[in-house]
Amino acid sequence: MASFGPVEKSARSRIDKVVARTMATNAATIPHVTHHDMVDVTALETYRRGLSAEHRVSPLAFVIKAVASALRAFPHFNASLSPDGDWLILKQYCHIGIAVDGPLGLLVPVLRDCDTKDAATLARELREVSDQARQKGLSAAQMSGGCFTISSLGGIGGEYFTPIINAPEVAILGVCGIRALPHWDGEAFVPRQMLPLSLSYDHRIINGADAARFVRHIGEALEEGTFTAEQ
Numbered sequence: 064m065a066s067f068g069p070v071e072k073s074a075r076s077r078i079d080k081v082v083a084r085t086m087a088t089n090a091a092t093i094p095h096v097t098h099h100d101m102v103d104v105t106a107l108e109t110y111r112r113g114l115s116a117e118h119r120v121s122p123l124a125f126v127i128k129a130v131a132s133a134l135r136a137f138p139h140f141n142a143s144l145s146p147d148g149d150w151l152i153l154k155q156y157c158h159i160g161i162a163v164d165g166p167l168g169l170l171v172p173v174l175r176d177c178d179t180k181d182a183a184t185l186a187r188e189l190r191e192v193s194d195q196a197r198q199k200g201l202s203a204a205q206m207s208g209g210c211f212t213i214s215s216l217g218g219i220g221g222e223y224f225t226p227i228i229n230a231p232e233v234a235i236l237g238v239c240g241i242r243a244l245p246h247w248d249g250e251a252f253v254p255r256q257m258l259p260l261s262l263s264y265d266h267r268i269i270n271g272a273d274a275a276r277f278v279r280h281i282g283e284a285l286e287e288g289t290f291t292a293e294q
Contacts, residue, residue, distance in 0.1 A: 078168040089230045094266040097225040097237075098274040102282040104241060105256040122258070123161070123215050124186035126238055129284035131157050131178040134211060137277050141210045143231040144268060151268065160209035160229065161189060165197030171229065172201055173209040213238060223261050233268045236281075237261035258285065 075083075107125060114120065134141040134157055143152045157178040160171040172192040174185060195201060212229045215238040226237040239259040245252040260281065264274050 076168055078170070082169055085230075086227050090227050093228050093230060095225065095228060095263050096266045096271065096274070097261055097263045098271065098278055099223045100260050100262075100275075100278045100282060101244075102258045102260055103246070103255050103286050104258045106287070107285055108241065108256045118183070120182050120186045121189075122241060123213070123217065123238065124182040124189060125285060126213065126215075126236075126258075126281070127159055127161070127174065127177055127185050127189070128180075128182050129281045130159060130211060130213060130236060132284050133277050133280040135178055136280055137273065139268060139273070140234050140264075140277055142233055142268065144233065144265070148267075154210050156210065158208050158210050160206070160212040160232075161193070162212060162214040163193045163196040167197065167200050170196040170201050170206060171209065171212060172196055172205050173207065175208075211235070216240070223259055225261065226263050228263055228265060234262060234264040234274075234277075237263070 104122065107122070111120060111122065111125075138153050139151060141154050141157065143154070144150075145152060156176065158173050158175050159177045160173045163170050163172060172195075174180075174188055174192070177185060180188075192201070192205065209229065209232060211232055212226075212235045214226045214235060216224065217238055217240040219240075221239045223239065224237050226235045228235050237260070239261075241256050241258050243254045244257045246255040260278055262274055262278050269277075
């Protein structure tokens with residue numbers, strides 16, 4: 064490369080190198096399939112924007128809550144495959160990892176017992192652990208024990224993507240930013256707030272129909288607007 068022009072070497076951090084090796088292994092050893100869907104979160108956004116600034120909760124907190132509900136409804140998504148491939152290990156707990164990008168690299172803090180916490184609590188815990196991840200890093204314990212991972216690009220951009228599964232988990236949800244899109248209501252096109260979701264799943268364990276149902280469960284939970292910050 065230097066023969067074409069000036070170059071500069073930049074040392075990679077230990078975290079970057081570990082993540083790169085893990086991603087390469089996961090991509091090579093897990094048969095990935097990605098299911099894409101679009102969720103109408105107009106009612107949820109109306110509720111969320113009606114909260115005072117002091118009590119404002121990010122959309123991601125509601126997505127975490129919806130994912131926790133889906134993991135309870137579809138236990139084989141909350142599982143790991145045994146090393147010999149003979150057993151599916153079903154987890155009775157619901158710990159969800161959230162990919163956090165920052166100066167220290169990509170870190171995945173794990174929020175514990177997400178199915179027992181309301182959106183406001185999840186939002187507060189997510190803020191605290193994200194700030195720590197960006198400022199001084201996380202311990203191995205804080206990034207261990209996840210059942211499922213969410214990778215959100217909401218604040219950056221994009222429409223859909225194919226996230227790589229974080230083994231030994233069997234699926235990962237990619238979330239992009241909410242956007243206003245036209246929807247035909249039978250008489251006219253009206254603007255609706257739409258949230259793109261991308262679910263990558265291990266095809267050895269999960270089939271396409273169940274993946275579609277899993278994402279639909281998340282979508283229905285968000286579309287119905289039944290979650291409140293304190294619920």
